[in-house]
Amino acid sequence: MRPSGRALDQMRDISIETDVTKHAEGSCLIRCGETHVLCTASLEERVPPFLRNTGQGWVTAEYGMLPRATTTRMRREAASGKQSGRTQEIQRLIGRSLRAGIDRQALGERQITVDCDVIQADGGTRCASITGGWVALRLAVNKLMKAGDITMDPLLDHVAAVSCGIYAGQPVLDLDYPEDSEAGTDANFVMTGAGRMIEVQASAEGATFSRNEFESLLALAEAGVANLVAAQKAAVA
Amino acid sequence: MRPSGRALDQMRDISIETDVTKHAEGSCLIRCGETHVLCTASLEERVPPFLRNTGQGWVTAEYGMLPRATTTRMRREAASGKQSGRTQEIQRLIGRSLRAGIDRQALGERQITVDCDVIQADGGTRCASITGGWVALRLAVNKLMKAGDITMDPLLDHVAAVSCGIYAGQPVLDLDYPEDSEAGTDANFVMTGAGRMIEVQASAEGATFSRNEFESLLALAEAGVANLVAAQKAAVA
Amino acid sequence: MRPSGRALDQMRDISIETDVTKHAEGSCLIRCGETHVLCTASLEERVPPFLRNTGQGWVTAEYGMLPRATTTRMRREAASGKQSGRTQEIQRLIGRSLRAGIDRQALGERQITVDCDVIQADGGTRCASITGGWVALRLAVNKLMKAGDITMDPLLDHVAAVSCGIYAGQPVLDLDYPEDSEAGTDANFVMTGAGRMIEVQASAEGATFSRNEFESLLALAEAGVANLVAAQKAAVA
Amino acid sequence: MRPSGRALDQMRDISIETDVTKHAEGSCLIRCGETHVLCTASLEERVPPFLRNTGQGWVTAEYGMLPRATTTRMRREAASGKQSGRTQEIQRLIGRSLRAGIDRQALGERQITVDCDVIQADGGTRCASITGGWVALRLAVNKLMKAGDITMDPLLDHVAAVSCGIYAGQPVLDLDYPEDSEAGTDANFVMTGAGRMIEVQASAEGATFSRNEFESLLALAEAGVANLVAAQKAAVA
């Protein structure tokens, strides 16, 4: 029934390749099927003004798509002179999600910026960005700990995200672009390794949804995130 | 326990005053406690380019805050030269929510722009904007129907929204600003008059949340939205 | 002869409601007929860089119109990414006018920002903004004096403004929008309570004007401002 | 008493050199003392959208200052990414003033853009721009008439402008920069060759002014504009 022939609860293949750029403190290329996102974590020994002299650190994120990551070329945001509302919404979500998994006191007064740049898009780029962004963050923090700059691990747990939706009347896990563009309801779930929730976003695209349908999406997401966390563990091992 | 002395499941007083400006096709001033939002619906006999010659209409929304709607003055977005990511995220949510409650074919090739301008803020401005925005939209559509410009009512159901959160460890309904700024989890629910869901957004601000906690918020919201829909009905009667 | 049926030297009804928002140090909603402007005065204990360590304060103003304050919806300036030349010209005028009525040494090193947001427009919004802005400023200064933060009243006199114009060949007082859009000459006069002049702006829109005609406008304005000052006195009493 | 030693009613030397650039349809370099402005008039056979198919033409103006036209270098507006409020206010005034002296029906559906670029500033740049801008406009219209493109002269009369002010308590004509920066009141008058008024702008900079003082400024301006019109006549003869 799904365009890809996947079962309703079947995710796309996940691959997380680490240390893919030589300059960043942490980096990975995450592939969720045909969605490919390059994630880098950049460490700076300074924090935004509102955190100076508080002893606390900050994690923030930026998101972008290469102009031809999509089926037809999209205008380069640097050329149009501003980030779209969609881009800003996504990068705010990534930053908020990663911060929910970190002890900012343990990080100390430093900032880590996670850049998520979509090389190729086929649906679910924000979820892939969160899952891959956490890996880049983990690797950058590992470097800090190895160097002895921090002693207590500031990462509280894994953070990963998956999309679900109601496609052709059925709850399905991990939407690809053909599904995403036709889904009646589209949801993103960000969770921890322990299965606690960080962010839930469900949105009626073409049709409203019932509480029962929403519970089905949530159940699919719990299984999906567990898979992603396992892939993160393998990647950073 | 709540700063306002309200019960955990008690909403703030709601007041919806209609026809508050003489130019707009529909308008209201919604007051949810000390949060006051002026909502206007403006009708145009044209649609965005992607809808031309499709026979379908469009509903969109814009959101703004007067500079001194808040405790301390915020910079005017027109002066800073761009809308913040928060503003864009909110107005995208309002537009998406209102569109979920409309039959765009029945509306015909015309556009209704709902402007939500916060006169005074005390938490929950995006939810008040959706609830009040629907009233302005309803009034503008009534005018179209009365004039015989459309014959079938394009509004499928009421659309209203409420926030909930986990404050001091307890699920509470309809956060005001003192609660919102301290809440561990903050959620917004947009629903129809029939109790179907349009948008669910829950976000861990200071602490992750369990599935059980999330279910409690959802139950509170269902009751809250029912109240808001009743207030809408009274206002447009 | 006037569309509204008013006499040539008859103003619209004036109403000034004070303390209309809970956060601002001073606020009012001024209604000049169907023109409604919300004015707030916001106090900050800092001055622009060029005044630091001079012992002098500053008063500045910003002006905006809600998108549907007008007959047809205008584009939101925050969305278009800049304030129009008209907006900038008006807010410069408001700030200049209010500063002319203040002893900046007596104010001390603090800044008061007066925001004038047009809720509904029917001509004369810049004049209503000045007249209402002065009331908001007066209330904010009263608060400072009551708190003992300043001992000498920095407000030297009332400041109020009115428009006049040559409509259908006749000098008339206090133009509403139907008159304003047809007037051959359009003038704005800002004066003090004592009748001294702060700003005179007269502009040939469709036809040049003689010195005699100009003198007639000036005489009308003197009477009009006296009325406005009386309304201000009643409001802040 | 004046820093320059001029009498109270004495203007600076005026020089208007015409045809100073080879590309523009009309051009002049106007020198009012040490204030030098290059004015060009550019003709286009198209009008703004709101005038299409109306048979009417348009005259508009743009104003700029070279970065080092002033005592200390000012930031280039093209580099800062926007025109200041002052620039916009001035160019709106120039355009409005020149349009008041033209029969737009007689001009036909074409647009003339008058660019006024200040090469060197010493006070009174907006007045010099209007006076010089009219000369450039006159020359461009002459070219149109000579070519037979229009048969009736669309220019109704001369348009010229001068500043006056109250300096050291005395009304003086044609302020230079040292006077302008110290003047208690600053006024600009735009008039026609016949002495009718187009624009009056008087502004209390440091002190309010009486009606009598204002009348003195007006009388000075009438004499000043007559001088400028004579210089225009000599230049375009």
Added chain:
Amino acid sequence: MRPSGRALDQMRDISIETDVTKHAEGSCLIRCGETHVLCTASLEERVPPFLRNTGQGWVTAEYGMLPRATTTRMRREAASGKQSGRTQEIQRLIGRSLRAGIDRQALGERQITVDCDVIQADGGTRCASITGGWVALRLAVNKLMKAGDITMDPLLDHVAAVSCGIYAGQPVLDLDYPEDSEAGTDANFVMTGAGRMIEVQASAEGATFSRNEFESLLALAEAGVANLVAAQKAAVA
């Protein structure tokens, strides 16, 4: 003597991997040592306004760097709201260079946009972009020809680019970042497969250079471009 231990006339390893993204009509990942650039060619069946109805096509280019392509993170241009002067200069060079190698009449009225996004930077990104951009363009044109949309090959010859410089007093070929940042003179040469020149840019960074030194750079470049053209041929074979 060179930081990398290379001989003065020795280039870095070149690798060109083609068809690296699934959406673009042509794409490659070019690696010149540690400089990695992703190049895509996007075809559109429309041309810029100035070419409509001329029968001629257009090739244009855009350039960007991922924020952490560099040693320390650079601000994302989309976030800062504009492309830097350097970015604009580079993308103008890439577009001009590729257009010099194409018969725009043979291409027909269509546009190909070449996007060059630097994944990792180590000097010479503009040269790698040109060399890789040509490969992406070649592949996109091949697709057009295979589909029978054009019959005559519009690509006149290969286009490739290499940098040279005077480092530690010696002319060297293919500067990496440590050399580039220290070089007294920095030059970029764009040439065709036949060795004809498209663009020469030589710039004194720390010291002026003699005609003799310049000739040495030119000779090195001729050899370098020949190598790059061989790599292009292998890649597109």
Added chain:
Amino acid sequence: MRPSGRALDQMRDISIETDVTKHAEGSCLIRCGETHVLCTASLEERVPPFLRNTGQGWVTAEYGMLPRATTTRMRREAASGKQSGRTQEIQRLIGRSLRAGIDRQALGERQITVDCDVIQADGGTRCASITGGWVALRLAVNKLMKAGDITMDPLLDHVAAVSCGIYAGQPVLDLDYPEDSEAGTDANFVMTGAGRMIEVQASAEGATFSRNEFESLLALAEAGVANLVAAQKAAVA
């Protein structure tokens, strides 16, 4: 053969008028045929942040064209809200060229900004800007030395620039606009008084060029720059 009737190696008449504005520390109006550029040098006793406390100074440049410097009016960059890529490329070239001729240690911690504003354009504006900009810089430095603020002359040599190109198949010196718009190859050469090279930029506009052709252009440029340096010497004598 040349539209102007000049010999292949014949330059246009050069005129350099100095001290043309009263405020700038150094200024000139350079005329290369019908190309006229006003150059000013502005001195500030501060340097950009990256040079603070280094004892070194900075020279930078900005470039602009008056809207009607060209055959048809171009949009004012201040009005369009940004400098074009061409403008930025040119001003970067001017600044880089002038810095190559200065000992920044000898200049001390101060900045000189050279503004080059094109009053009338007929090809070669960037070269005229460099040649005239150097004169303005020389005059400003002379003032510093005369005042005893610096003791060692920081200007190492003259800096001047000329364009060459292949027009109608022939190498020609000092292109005017009719030649520039038709030339197959267009090159700019910046050199010192001693004939050493600062910047070489050659670009195939319509046809690629051979090494031999390039050498011819270089030879023409060497003669041309010598002429320009002689004109500079005469101007500043």
